[in-house]
Amino acid sequence: MLLWDDLRVFLAAQRTRSHAGAARTLRVAPTTVGRRLAALEAAVGARLFQRTPEGLAPTAAALALLPRAERMESEALEAERNVVGADARATGTVCVTCGDGFAHYVISPALPAFLAAHPGLSVEIRAGPRALDLTRGEADLAIRNFRPREKSLVIRRLGIEVQGLYASSAYLARRGRPRSAADLEGHDLLLLDREYDRVRGQAWLRALAPQARIVVRANSTSTLQAACAAGAGVAILSLAFVVGDSRLEPVLPRLAPPELEVWSATHGDLRSSARVTTTLRWLEQLVRGLAFSR
Numbered sequence: 001m002l003l004w005d006d007l008r009v010f011l012a013a014q015r016t017r018s019h020a021g022a023a024r025t026l027r028v029a030p031t032t033v034g035r036r037l038a039a040l041e042a043a044v045g046a047r048l049f050q051r052t053p054e055g056l057a058p059t060a061a062a063l064a065l066l067p068r069a070e071r072m073e074s075e076a077l078e079a080e081r082n083v084v085g086a087d088a089r090a091t092g093t094v095c096v097t098c099g100d101g102f103a104h105y106v107i108s109p110a111l112p113a114f115l116a117a118h119p120g121l122s123v124e125i126r127a128g129p130r131a132l133d134l135t136r137g138e139a140d141l142a143i144r145n146f147r148p149r150e151k152s153l154v155i156r157r158l159g160i161e162v163q164g165l166y167a168s169s170a171y172l173a174r175r176g177r178p179r180s181a182a183d184l185e186g187h188d189l190l191l192l193d194r195e196y197d198r199v200r201g202q203a204w205l206r207a208l209a210p211q212a213r214i215v216v217r218a219n220s221t222s223t224l225q226a227a228c229a230a231g232a233g234v235a236i237l238s239l240a241f242v243v244g245d246s247r248l249e250p251v252l253p254r255l256a257p258p259e260l261e262v263w264s265a266t267h268g269d270l271r272s273s274a275r276v277t278t279t280l281r282w283l284e285q286l287v288r289g290l291a292f293s294r
Contacts, residue, residue: 007069009036010048014066017055025138073136090274091120096283097139101221103127105241106286114282121275129219134267140276141266143283148265158287161260162239163201165251170231178234178252184209188233190216190224200258201236208255240290262287 012022013033023030041048046061058066098107103125111123132138135152142148148155167187178184189205189212196202215233218224221241228235229247236257242248264284270276 006036006040007072009033010040011069011073013056014058090118090278092275093122093124094275094279095124095139096141097126097132098143099221100127101241102143104222110286118278134265140270141280144263145260147263152268153265154268154271155263155265158262158264158284161262163236163257164239165234166228166237166242166248167234167251168229168231168247169249172249181208181255185211188213188215190227190233190235193217193219204257205236
């Protein structure tokens with residue numbers, strides 16, 4: 001008999017290709033992942049993964065099991081959403097996925113007031129560059145800088161995230177203030193990881209100053225902004241994130257980096273869940289109340 005808990009571990013290992021990745025996804029110990037996989041292999045009577053330098057490689061038995069496990073996952077998530085979606089009380093935990101900058105500079109400062117107004121709620125924040133899959137229950141709702149395409153999601157365009165070039169007062173005093181786009185060639189740039197080089201904002205800055213020295217690459221917006229505020233160089237930052245930070249000054253404010261759209265998304269089955277709709281309305285108000293909408 002195949003147990004759903006074992007199949008959840010199997011799917012997590014299949015998607016992350018490692019015991020550690022599956023453990024992080026499921027928030028369990030790696031030893032639990034190994035034990036569950038061993039139990040599942042004993043139940044099906046076949047080896048499911050081979051260890052390779054690139055990670056766990058699925059065997060033929062795993063590939064045969066995969067569509068059945070995904071169907072069970074889909075049915076289990078649908079049943080869960082139907083039960084949770086019928087809850088008329090704003091109680092329980094809501095999992096929110098968003099970029100780390102939005103989590104750090106927008107959500108976190110607003111949490112005390114929200115939780116005080118809704119004592120039955122708790123918020124789980126999964127911040128980072130990876131877009132979690134709402135259809136697979138990886139989060140309840142999302143704030144994203146792109147329009148979600150999944151047909152099962154309820155989406156809403158909240159506005160535009162305005163960005164600009166910034167540097168710290170200390171950096172500008174040391175290196176001088178750029179007076180034109182051409183002056184950026186002689187300055188130090190702070191960028192996100194190379195995987196973002198083709199994203200509109202970062203591509204715009206690299207094309208604007210192709211000879212400028214890139215001194216920092218970061219995998220998170222908050223790290224990039226901290227390095228900028230400390231005086232490491234010039235970076236593209238969101239206006240809403242820098243408001244109130246006296247260390248940062250706009251650079252060439254007439255130059256406008258490409259704007260980012262801001263979208264909210266949640267699964268259609270959760271549209272009647274009070275805990276989700278309450279949290280979603282709060283997040284949408286946060287976006288519209290800051291220097292985002294235009």
